[in-house]
Amino acid sequence: MAELTYRDAVVRGIAQEMARDPDVVFLGEDVAKAGGVFKATVGLLEQFGPLRVRDTPISEQAILGAAMGAAMTGLKPIAEIMFSDFFAVCFDYIANEIPKGRYMSNGQTKCPLVVRTGNGGGARFGAQHSQSVENWCMMIPGLKVVAPSTPRDVIGLLAASVRDPDPVIFLEHKSLYAVKGEVPDGEILDTLGTASIVRPGKDATILALALMVPRAFAAAEKLKSEFGIDCEVIDVRSLVPLDTQAILNSVARTHRLFTVEENPRLCGWGAEIVSIVADEAFYELDGPPVRITTPHIPLPAADILEDLALPSVDRIVDRVRRSMEN
């Protein structure tokens, strides 16, 4: 057991898979010599050499297209798109190419690749380097969508993503890179499509993802100590596949549902989950499901403005408390 930052967990996860399988290659902008703008890929070039760890031009279409072509012909590429906002620059490969190859060819072509990206706000980078785009990915048939919140999950879910025979969008949260957590020694391999209960509770279920998980957890602690409301906090971890059963089971225990989403409100991932719960567990609910989200706005840059936009611990506490009082 060792304490590791989320950032170092990314390095360890990639290295674990590259050491295990010579077909795993890694490419992206400034990922090799510079070690990544978030220092999350330091040392990989030295360990695995310039053929397998490649710096690319600032050419997002070429990065994802090349990763796809390499995946179709035998490799298992990990491609980095530095900021998830840049998915918009290469959206054809994300929406039309990578997820559809297997389907259109009736399984002849395979696309075992991982697109790693820095997602989410909190770094004061402004509207084009701060978005949470997990909902952009979730809406595309043929993609798996994963977003870890802890160093241990970074390694285990990254390993599972690399070994998955289908394309996985792996959303690392920029504001979590410095966060530390306990990580077991040796190989770590997790399972996609499994949510995790990070705090059991009996009064309400709070679903969260990535940076919103520690915030939901802190809010739950406060709700318990200050208001006596005992919340179950679930780290969804993977939007596709989605651990629907874990969510429905929790709602069946607590009878209340809250989602804490960083993506802008319209068509956020929580809307989809609320719809599933409404379909399958409507009569388990004792009150309307509540979505706590970023408003439907681009993110402002100034610190106090960005803090105002993103769901905060206080906002979660307030929203849950008011809702539970009714």
Add this chain to the structure above:
Amino acid sequence: MKTDARNFAATKEVLVPLLRQMLLVRRVEERLSADFHAGKLPGGVHLYIGQEAVAVGVCAHLRDSDTITSTHRGHGHFIAKGGSPRAMMAEIWGKRSGICRGMGGSMHVADVSKGILGANGIVAAGLAITCGAAYAVTLDRSDRVAVAFFGDGAANQGTLMETLNVATLWNLPMIFVCENNRFSEFSPTSTVTAGDIVDRARAFKIPCASVDGNDVLAVHGAAGAAIERARKGGGPSFIEAHTYRLHGHLEAEKSFLKSAYRESAEVEEWRGRDPIALFKTYLRGEGILDEREVDALEREIAAIVEDAAQFAEAGEPADPNLVFEVMFHEQRA
């Protein structure tokens, strides 16, 4: 024909298959055209008629282990790379016996066993995918190559510049084959494309060739040099093949276009430069094939096409179970 077959020590064994493949592509597509206008085909079909010399001249040098990507106008590349006319036509008909079981359709014919990574409905998308296939070759250190077929329209997408840059920087075994068929959909290329497309590639200091795309020997010669260079580690090459799209952008266009976008005299002029007719004349003139042998070849091809068309038409409808089964690996039982 401007090119002399002796330039590459051509023999009858090399030349006749070029004619045979061009005829096969042409007759398959003429049948698809007829079947489309008879209301038998779902969707739209974008035909390659007039451009056969390009796909055939390039693919003659390729092995099954070499990969190609192609475009919405991809039937010719599929056949030229060794794909089955039966399986392709059944795919276009939307049948269970299609190469993709009806999941892809005309714009997405693929046969991975033949190195055909797929036709692609997004203009220029295959370029970056080919770049990745070529990158994979550099890791297995084989002498395989990857070829991207794309049109003059695709040359106006940014993907071309991104891909030329990466392929050049990484010295990839990739061949860019731009088929300038003089139309971006309904817009004459001269109205939407500045300068010469090949000059865009010349800026990357890679070997570039501008060839008569209706002269199969010119294409064959340029492609042979480019592919040989790539196999030996010499990096990417670019070929712009000047040709002409004899049919429309898609077969259905007459039903919705308000007016003609080209003069019929222009089309007739290019019919006079039909790559197949030109090559037949050449082969007869060189004494390589006589009239009787050409007729025999035509009959052989006609029989293959008739068989493939009947196979496609008689096929079972697509399997409804596939709709939900093939998106992810684990869904396939």
